[in-house]
Amino acid sequence: MTLSDSADAPVNEVVLEAVGLTKHFPVRKRLRDLLTRTTAAVHAVDDVSFVLRRGQVTALVGESGSGKSTVARLLAQLHPRTAGDLLLHGRSTRVRGGRAFRAYVRRVQLILQDPFASLNPVHTIRYHLTRSLRIHGNAGRSAEDLDKALADLLTRVSLTPPERYLDAFPHELSGGQRQRVAIARALGADPEVLLADEPVSMLDVSIRLGVLNLLRDLKERLDLAILYITHDIASARYFADDTIVMYAGRMVEGGDSETVTKNPAHPYTRLLIESAPDPDRITGAGDAADVGGAADADRGHGEPPSLISPPSGCRFHPRCPHAMPRCTVELPPRHDIGDRPGHWAACWLYDPATVTAEGPGSAAPDADPSVPPPPALIRQDGTASVGDAR
């Protein structure tokens, strides 16, 4: 058996840990910048720290451009990081290719968004999977071993009978089947960590859940640690144990998925949840709901900031309805919300000292005064804004 279940390690052991991970992409200098000393850079990811545990799914939620895919690529070591550290089983790793890179990807595998582009159209499924097995030394010694391993891989991703798919070309398969092949290819390395970068967003809605359920099933059977990157916070709630929300390259909130979606603390998370399509919100046959939708939309006006010169302080403050003077100057640290262990938000609203000194909304006098409840209130009865929408 080439694909061993690594069940001997303790459950919830930390497999991969990101500590203050930062990535800045340099911007080409223009002629008029030649004399200046500062080098411009896109601050794609700043100070991102989290852990991936064995047998757990961690979701990373954010808009496009929030840096979530860059995090996946940093974790896969496809980009060298600017600062911070990446610990695999507690040991710092930095690989730039060659043998070390291969040894690393054997344990940390990446699944990409588009299964139409991530499989080579001129090769069969057998070729794709054999390559993965061979490179990572899981192909066995004989041809029978290989055949057995191939059949095993396809069975794991529920492509049965395997013979029907082995000699097919990618164009003969549907999107969902292709994504299953991509997952099987990642499993061919017998990894400990799967980094799934929007694994279902290119698939048809009716088959998305099938692929998510498959990933969950694999996580349970193989004790994988999964990083699930998505823009759809509802699917994060469905699929992930923990959820981290990113905005403009920084983490703004984290905690277990249920708490983050039920009691979102950070104003950005609230905006995200209010904006998600929610059929339960309809009251009449459409027109009444539309008016409410328009009012909601006004609250989150504006767009994500430029990452070349991100706003000072909290990066969300230009759009935040509860921004205080302090938000524009100082970067908020993580504050524990206190409703559930492990739920935190990087927001000054949860720093009691700040709230009493400045009062929420004092920088934005036209903001709805009923919306920013003091932290104490939030702890008791959940957030006001999401409660209203129900």
Place this chain on the structure above:
Amino acid sequence: MTQTVLEITGLNVDYGVGDQAVRAVRDVDLTLRRGEVLGLAGESGSGKSTLAYGITRLLPPPGVIRSGSVRYHPVDGDPVDVMALTPAELRRFRWAETSIVFQGAMNSLNPVHRISTQLLDVIKAHEPDMSAPARLARARELLKLVGISADRMDSYPHQLSGGMRQRVMIGMALALEPQIVIMDEPTTALDVVMQRQILGQLAELRERLGFAVLFITHDLSLLVEFSDRIAIMYGGRIVEEAPAAQLYRAALHPYTEGLLHSFPALRGPRRALTGIPGSPPDLRAMPPGCAFHPRCPRAFTPCDNELPVLGAPADDHPGRSVACWLHRSLESR
């Protein structure tokens, strides 16, 4: 406000001709009423975009409209048969009466021309009599309508964000105050926050200007919130049509039911969801009978060889229709 503005009957669209033809849209009957938002949902390959291109006669070859009629009812005057329009009439009809916002509309703007040039071009092409200052004023007004300040007129598309480009496209679609706006996945490429802003604005504009919207998307949960009526397409046919709230509360067709259960909810208990087993049908080799029966959890005897027709369900549901043997008495076929 229940006047019909667009009436589609028995529309069939093929790709290719002869035996090899792929029947992308099959016997579609659909009515769009004045001022309503009609949602059209379905998976990729269900024929929803083909239907939109068919009714505007924008189908690129090898697409052919094999049969069927599309009748447009102007506010005053006689109905127009869109299929019989001459190219010159069709040019006048397009944009002035129906406009279309394409999938990935963000990329439909010409990157080498300013926004103003492109907006003015539309107005100039359709209303050549308008004076230049009047055209400019109209273009400014359009941008204001969609919430973009007029000083962005001279920007190039790459200087605007995706959401703003999409707004420009919507503004352009409204340039000649059409009666029908067809939107083909207008917000798929946008983030949820931007999506809500744009849809809210669209709803507001519709209240004010009273155009009807045919809204095509694969995101059923969005439609339930945003549209008045919803039609579900599967394998080139419309399988269910109902007012949005009713469809959400009690879906009749098992496919609709499956689709509704494919979206994880943000509230309520966290349930295990299954999606729909199997994969969408191959249009070149459609299963006999009901196209959905190989994936249907409730398939029974007539499903695999007899095609259910879209009609009123057997039990009383006014204003709804469904194509499923579960809801049709066998005598009525």
